Amino acid sequence: MSANAHLSASAFPALVLNADFQPLSWYPLSVWSWQDTVRAMFLDRIAVLSHYDRVIRSPGQELRLPSVVALKQYVPQERRPPFTRFNLFLRDRFSCQYCGITAPIQELTFDHVVPRSRGGRTSWDNITTACTRCNLRKGSRLPRECGMHPLSRPQQPSTHQLRQNGRQFPPGYLHESWRDFLYWDSELEP
Structure with a gap:
């Protein structure tokens, strides 16, 4: 044709x-x-x-x-979504989990809630989406040390949750x- x-x-x-x-x-x-x-x-x-x-x-x-x-x-x-930067941002609805702003992907980064220098792991339960400004402000401190707590507790999303978020x-x-x-x-x- x-x-x-x-x-x-x-x-x-x-x-x-x-x-x-x-x-x-x-x-x-x-x-x-x-x-x-x-x-x-x-x-x-x-x-x-x-x-x-x-x-x-x-x-x-x-x-x-x-x-x-x-x-x-x-x-x-897949029953368990792969741990990728994109899926992390989708889980958090492309919003900084410290200040709440929604930003384009290029303005987002991920943050170790418990920094790696303090024994924090790179996992669904310890990584959250952060804007560049908040990530720099938090640095390698614990949330209680800087008064910056994630708006939602980081956890592994289900495939269903990511689909629901993607619909938005x-x-x-x-x-x-x-x-x-x-x-x-x-x-x-x-």
Whole structure:
């Protein structure tokens, strides 16, 4: 299939749902390019749930571009999220746990609540998100020594908690056909 010349790879992404109709990931939201989606469709790996109005053509065929697809085979999700900088920021909702400001990722760092120089470990239970200013202010002191206590106790998040937090940060692009699949479990207004 050949698409029009002005149809770029980033145009018309498809929302990808697992076989249970939940997004594979919320943040970043699981999307595929239209080329990957069409390829998976011809390999019979997905079910198409919704389409764009856009059509691509080949000499013998015409195809509406899928906007929402579901995998035919369920992909198991990890029970315990990996300990990464991004997952830490997502756990803490991209907010400094000392002053409460929400900041872009490049302005955030992580802080050992009990500093490593004092025997603190690098683990979910001892690391919290901090803005650069608060991290410098706290330094290698204990929270009680500097009067800086985390707003929430650091702990290992569940995959469910990270998904819930990810839902609070929608991407810049949400096609209207995606809304039914992303917010179907939201509370309805009376």
